[in-house]
Amino acid sequence: MSASRASPTIATEPLIAALKAAGEATRYRILVLLARSELTVKDLTAILGQSQPRISRHLKLLAEAGLIARYPEGAWVYYRIAEGGAARRLVQDLTALADFTDPTLIRDREWLAAVKREHAAEAARYFTANAADWDTIRSLHVPDAAVEATMLRLLGGRPVDRLLDIGTGTGRLLELFAPLYRQGVGIDASTAMLAVARANLDKAGVRHAQIRHGDIMKLPLAAGSFDLVTIHQVLHFLDDPGEAIAEAARVLRPGGRLLVVDFAPHALEFLRERHAHRRLGFSHEAMAGWIGKAGLDLVETADLGAGDRTEQLTVTIWLARDPRLLVAEEISGMETA
Numbered sequence: 001m002s003a004s005r006a007s008p009t010i011a012t013e014p015l016i017a018a019l020k021a022a023g024e025a026t027r028y029r030i031l032v033l034l035a036r037s038e039l040t041v042k043d044l045t046a047i048l049g050q051s052q053p054r055i056s057r058h059l060k061l062l063a064e065a066g067l068i069a070r071y072p073e074g075a076w077v078y079y080r081i082a083e084g085g086a087a088r089r090l091v092q093d094l095t096a097l098a099d100f101t102d103p104t105l106i107r108d109r110e111w112l113a114a115v116k117r118e119h120a121a122e123a124a125r126y127f128t129a130n131a132a133d134w135d136t137i138r139s140l141h142v143p144d145a146a147v148e149a150t151m152l153r154l155l156g157g158r159p160v161d162r163l164l165d166i167g168t169g170t171g172r173l174l175e176l177f178a179p180l181y182r183q184g185v186g187i188d189a190s191t192a193m194l195a196v197a198r199a200n201l202d203k204a205g206v207r208h209a210q211i212r213h214g215d216i217m218k219l220p221l222a223a224g225s226f227d228l229v230t231i232h233q234v235l236h237f238l239d240d241p242g243e244a245i246a247e248a249a250r251v252l253r254p255g256g257r258l259l260v261v262d263f264a265p266h267a268l269e270f271l272r273e274r275h276a277h278r279r280l281g282f283s284h285e286a287m288a289g290w291i292g293k294a295g296l297d298l299v300e301t302a303d304l305g306a307g308d309r310t311e312q313l314t315v316t317i318w319l320a321r322d323p324r325l326l327v328a329e330e331i332s333g334m335e336t337a
Contacts (some may be wrong), residue, residue, distance in 0.1 A: 008086035014066065016215060018087065021065035021157060021241060022094055026050065027058045029108055031081065035095040036067055036331050037112065037202070038080040047111040068090050071212055076191070080210060083183075111323060120199040133275060140268070140302045141313040148176055150302050152320045155180070160227040167234030168218050171197030174209040176205075183226065184209030187216060202306060224253050231263045236271075236279045242290040249294035255325030257281055260287065264314035295318040 010018065012038075023029055024162060025312075029048060033039060044055045059079055062068045066087045071078045080180060082088040098105060138144065160181050163175045170184030170193065178184070188194050197211050214220045216234065229248045237240040248258055263281040271277040285300060291298050305317045 004188070008089060009083075010086045010090065015090075018065045018067055018090060021061050021067060022091075024058075026054075027062055028094070028098075030058055030062065030105065031053075031067065032095045032098050032105060032114055033108060034079060034081045036092060036109075037116065038071075038078045038116075039196075040076050040078055042076075043115050046115055047108055047208050064134070077137060083210075089306050093225055110137075113219075116199075116202055119195060120203065122195055122199075122219045131321070137271070137275065141263070141315050147261065147317070148306060149274075150304060150317055151261065152176070154300055154302065154317060155228070155257070155259065155268055162226045163228045163230070164221070164248075164251060165221070165227040166217075166229060166231045166244070167237075168211065169193050169196050169232070169234075171200045171206075171211065172207070173230050173232055175204045175206055177228075178206045178209065182208065185221070185226075186211045187214045187219060189215060217247055219251055221251050223250050226251050227253055227256045229262075230257070230259045232259075233244070233261050233263075235260065235282065236277045239278055241279065241282065242293065245290045246294045246326075247328070248323065252296075252322045253325075254322055257299075258291070258318075258320040258322075260291075260318040261315060264316045266313055268313070282316070284316070287316075291318065291320045292295075295322070297323045 022031060026048065028043060033047060041052055041055050044050075044059075045052050048055065058286065059068065059070070063070055063079075066082060067090070068079050068081055069083060071080070076119045078304065080259065081091045100109075101108070117212055141147075147158045155177075157180070161183065163174070163177055163181040163184045165171075168174060168188045174184045174186050179254065182228070184206075186194075186197055187209070193214060194211050194213060201209055201211070212220065215239075217238075229252055231244065231248060235244060238244055245258070246259070252258060265281040266281050267280065269280070270278060271307050287301075298318065299321050300319045304317070305312075
């Protein structure tokens with residue numbers, strides 16, 4: 001993260017249009033709410049006590065002014081404040097001026113809390129319904145704490161600007177790595193799991209991460225936009241893990257890193273039959289091949305065994321890096337030598 005970057009600006013006419021869009025009571029309340037949490041039209045209707053068409057109209061005007069962004073997720077559309085640049089800074093500055101002793105804003109926060117409690121309850125119901133499957137798989141490998149400690153060790157303590165967690169599931173990695181990144185994004189194809197992730201991140205107080213619905217084979221993200229990409233226990237569900245790694249490499253910035261966590265090769269066929277695993281683990285050679293084909297350098301590999309019992313699994317962690325920045329630095333060093 002560079003402190004020397006110029007502050008983003010907005011041309012006069014778009015700035016005036018943005019201020020006009022924000023300068024209406026309901027729309028300002030919406031911005032204050034979205035600065036705290038991403039929400040749907042249904043959520044905002046419940047919080048603000050206004051009709052769906054009216055709320056939709058306000059959201060349309062805010063989106064046209066560039067102050068908020070919309071993200072479809074199955075049958076729902078989630079709204080959040082603009083992701084970056086001057087528009088986000090403008091919303092943050094405007095909402096920071098809010099008087100939170102104002103009775104209207106107090107009421108909005110109370111209703112927001114009620115909506116979040118309902119979201120958490122829905123997520124808990126889904127988690128409970130699927131907990132047996134997850135507990136079965138957890139019992140087959142080393143404790144999650146050991147895996148997470150190794151991931152943290154491999155990454156080190158250097159902060160990053162943007163992190164992407166592919167197949168974010170419960171959002172655990174966004175929570176674990178929260179102290180390391182400025183902005184985090186979690187992508188998952190399951191709207192039910194996204195609800196779990198949102199509830200978990202909200203409970204953990206992680207405000208600088210967002211959750212999005214998307215196809216991990218065709219990420220709805222620009223190339224070269226993340227410093228760190230993680231793929232945790234996802235590849236064994238896929239027909240073509242190499243394609244997923246290539247897509248992850250596409251969104252890495254020069255010098256960015258990819259962290260992959262999955263199982264080593266095993267023979268537990270019931271995981272394929274009962275738990276939808278398409279692949280029964282990955283060898284070092286196969287993973288190195290996919291990583292190399294994606295244009296990345298394999299930096300380090302760590303195997304975490306679960307003991308001597310043959311029915312237990314080994315978890316493998318692969319850390320790779322995009323070499324482009326390193327090459328540029330080497331060339332620069334040769335030229336100045």
